[in-house]
Amino acid sequence: MEVVIVPDARAGGELVAEAMAQLLRRKPDAVLGMATGSTPLPVYEALADKVRSGAVDASRARIAQLDEYVGLPAGHPESYREVLRRQVVEPLGLGMDSFLGPDGAAEDVQAEADAYEKALAEAGGVDLQLVGIGTDGHIAFNEPCSSLSSRTRIKVLTEQTRADNARFFDGDIAQVPHQVLTQGVGTILDARHVVLMATGESKAEALAATVEGPVAAICPASALQLHRHATIVADEAAASKLKLADYFRYAYANKPSWQSI
Numbered sequence: 001m002e003v004v005i006v007p008d009a010r011a012g013g014e015l016v017a018e019a020m021a022q023l024l025r026r027k028p029d030a031v032l033g034m035a036t037g038s039t040p041l042p043v044y045e046a047l048a049d050k051v052r053s054g055a056v057d058a059s060r061a062r063i064a065q066l067d068e069y070v071g072l073p074a075g076h077p078e079s080y081r082e083v084l085r086r087q088v089v090e091p092l093g094l095g096m097d098s099f100l101g102p103d104g105a106a107e108d109v110q111a112e113a114d115a116y117e118k119a120l121a122e123a124g125g126v127d128l129q130l131v132g133i134g135t136d137g138h139i140a141f142n143e144p145c146s147s148l149s150s151r152t153r154i155k156v157l158t159e160q161t162r163a164d165n166a167r168f169f170d171g172d173i174a175q176v177p178h179q180v181l182t183q184g185v186g187t188i189l190d191a192r193h194v195v196l197m198a199t200g201e202s203k204a205e206a207l208a209a210t211v212e213g214p215v216a217a218i219c220p221a222s223a224l225q226l227h228r229h230a231t232i233v234a235d236e237a238a239a240s241k242l243k244l245a246d247y248f249r250y251a252y253a254n255k256p257s258w259q260s261i
């Protein structure tokens with residue numbers, strides 16, 4: 001995996017948005033897997049700027065959802081479908097016909113998960129999957145000890161993740177659902193390129209386990225070590241516990257100029 005240490009979240013956002021733009025120039029109907037949370041926001045802002053300025057045409061892009069709360073009523077502002085509609089689909093000038101995602105309000109949740117796997121396969125698979133990381137090393141909503149070959153399915157959140165996400169629910173953990181639908185670790189590994197973005201000190205420990213620890217289900221993000229094209233984009237604070245940080249900086253500074261992330 002390549003580890004790119006950037007000065008701040010804004011620089012990371014620009015780098016990842018440019019990789020998405022390059023992909024769209026090469027493959028205009030690419031499937032972009034988009035994550036929720038605070039971390040990817042600079043990517044979405046930078047990509048929308050590129051679309052507005054005409055630097056890239058995203059009109060044929062397809063947007064795929066990573067995970068979703070179970071049981072929030074359709075249209076709930078914190079359902080990830082709504083979050084991605086506000087933060088990605090609309091700013092890129094797309095309609096929801098470009099969007100792929102499971103319905104967290106479906107009655108038969110496992111059937112919905114299976115249908116989502118099928119929809120992703122029929123769309124030709126995800127070209128670039130952006131993920132964040134939880135403080136416990138989760139990717140999407142694959143909590144510690146998730147199967148590293150899991151597919152989209154229902155999961156129960158840890159208390160820590162619910163506490164971390166309570167800020168989106170008026171700071172009230174009681175409003176954060178216990179159950180979620182999430183792409184599995186195996187589903188994420190099927191994407192052609194996976195980009196994990198991490199910013200801030202609170203992610204430093206999980207990031208060190210992801211990059212330099214063993215591949216282990218206790219840190220689901222460590223499964224990215226098995227991916228042939230995984231890129232970690234971390235700011236200085238998130239990278240602060242990496243033992244090989246100097247090597248990663250050196251490698252990035254000396255890579256071929258034609259090679260993007």
Ligand SMILES: N[C@@H]1[C@@H](O)[C@H](O)[C@@H](COP(=O)(O)O)O[C@@H]1O
Nearest residue numbers: 035037038039132133134140141
């Ligand atoms: N399901 C999401 C993850 O996809 C995200 O990576 C994580 C971290 O969010 P943040 O980027 O806000 O720290 O939050 C949630 O748990």
